[in-house]
Amino acid sequence: MIRKLYMKPFVREFLRILLAITISLGLGFIITLLVSDDPVGAYQAFLTGPLTRINRTGEWIKETITLTLLGLSVALVFKANLFSLGQEGQMLLGALVSGSISLFVPLPAILRIPLALIAAMVVGYLFGALPGYLKAHLNANEIVSTLMLNAIALRLYDYFLIFHIKPEGAGYNASDFFPKEGILPTFIPNVPFLAEAYELFSRRANITIMLYIAIAVVILTWYVMYRTPYGYELRMLGANSKFASYGGINTKKTIVLAFAVSGIVSGLAGAHLGMGIHEKLIANITIGIAFEGIVVALLARNNPIAVPFAALAYGYLRAGADIMERTSDVSREMVLVIQAIIILLVTAERVLPIIQQRVNAARANNNLSMNSEKPALEEGG
Helix, strand or coil: CHHHHHCCHHHHHHHHHHHHHHHHHHHHHHHHHHHCCCHHHHHHHHHHHHHCCHHHHHHHHHHHHHHHHHHHHHHHHHCCCCCCCCHHHHHHHHHHHHHHHHHHCCCCHHHHHHHHHHHHHHHHHHHHHHHHHHHHHHCCCHHHHHHHHHHHHHHHHHHHHHHHHCCCCCCCCECCCCCHHHCCCECCCCCHHHHHHHHHHHHHCCCECHHHHHHHHHHHHHHHHHHCHHHHHHHHHHHCHHHHHHCCCCHHHHHHHHHHHHHHHHHHHHHHHHHHHHCCCECCCCCCCCCHHHHHHHHHCCCCCCHHHHHHHHHHHHHHHHHHHHHCCCCCHHHHHHHHHHHHHHHHCCHHHHHHHHHHHHHHHHHHHHHHHHHHHHHHC
């Protein structure tokens, strides 16, 4: 019974991820023993901190929303057997255009917020299509092109923020807070019969409607990937690009769209940072989270349905790290060690099939030699 259950793919995947996280947490605790005067208290804050207060839980959920969008963005490109590091640039420009509309476009919230979100998705689409075009038509290395485009996006963001958006004479690189009409509404509306829930989960935790949008994007990404002709082309391209081309698939168009659609989701993540978390534009708004989408996509094996669960686990680590840093003598860099170990263990899983192949080959050779020796023994007997 247990063996049959283990043979199911989703059970194996769950156990693989659980094992990777457990080992990395164990190694992290060993390192904490070496650097902390109170390692048990520090690690307790790390492991249970996000659940001790509603505002801390809110930080975890908001982190998870961003990580979910980034994981979906990366998974779309990975599914085509391509690689993109351009999420940071797409997020920056998504935050920039959505924040500018939130600040300066005099429309009511019912029009201003959708316009800002659409603008973030459009700029993400265009900025994502650029490395896709370079890859498809000029065979440019997508890793290099996306990294260089990140640098361009960062300079554009800083330029507009410092010279055109921040208040004149301000000694800090940040915009004014967005007006109420430009901030994402809370995910529980402020109505009389939901007053207590609104106070607890929306006002104190500050979780916005981006939670619902992220869930919708997960479902839509799965549908596009597995229920549409384009999704079939994307998966065929990832499985074998030569076979896809031979089968009549326009591989160049598929490559460009893979990067472009990925950019839509990253741009939406940028809008969440500006309109849902900070409620203003600030320097270094991506706070190093852009590349974490790669880890989430790896943990989820590029499965859109698994992405939010991987984001929940990984977001918990990040939120716990912030709490550990604030409440103990262990710095946040500790969690970077744990994250690195998780990445290594997840990617090392790729080596296991090779090891298994060699073991099976050795067993087959042993069986073959034993079978060849049996007739000789019988003749001698």
